Every structure is written in C-alpha cells, then in structure tokens.
Amino acid sequence: MQLGLTARPTCTDSVDTYRYFRGPIYSYTLKQAINDGFLTPFKLVPIVGTMDEYIYTPDDGVVVEGEPKR
Numbered sequence: 001m002q003l004g005l006t007a008r009p010t011c012t013d014s015v016d017t018y019r020y021f022r023g024p025i026y027s028y029t030l031k032q033a034i035n036d037g038f039l040t041p042f043k044l045v046p047i048v049g050t051m052d053e054y055i056y057t058p059d060d061g062v063v064v065e066g067e068p069k070r
Contacts, residue, residue, distance in 0.1 A: 033039040 030039065034041050
C-alpha cells in the first residue's frame with residue numbers, strides 16, 4: 001500500500017502524522033518543482049481587506065469590468 005501526502009510543510013508541529021507514518025522518505029522542494037516546470041512561480045501581494053466590516057445587503061451586486069451586474 002502507498003499513501004502520498006502533498007503540501008506537507010517541513011515542520012514538526014503536526015507530529016501526529018510523523019508519529020504514525022514516521023519521517024518522509026522523499027522530499028521535493030517548492031523551488032525544485034518550479035524549476036522542473038511542475039509548478040508556476042508566484043508572487044505574494046499583501047492585501048488589507050475590510051471583510052470583517054462588510055455587511056451584506058440584498059442590493060449588493062457583482063462588479064465586472066466596472067459595470068454592476070445583478
């Protein structure tokens with residue numbers, strides 16, 4: 001039987017998986033995956049939002065290219 005876990009960080013704060021499966025037998029870094037063409041490079045853009053302050057109303061619409069659509 002084989003079980004593959006993806007997107008596992010290389011930290012030990014989730015010790016339950018390490019205790020059950022022991023340590024990883026293979027590791028493939030993000031940089032390796034990007035260089036090999038399996039993943040696309042990315043850029044982090046910090047965004048400060050106000051979703052905590054947002055209150056939905058039935059008149060809210062979705063804005064697409066500057067035009068509201070209901």
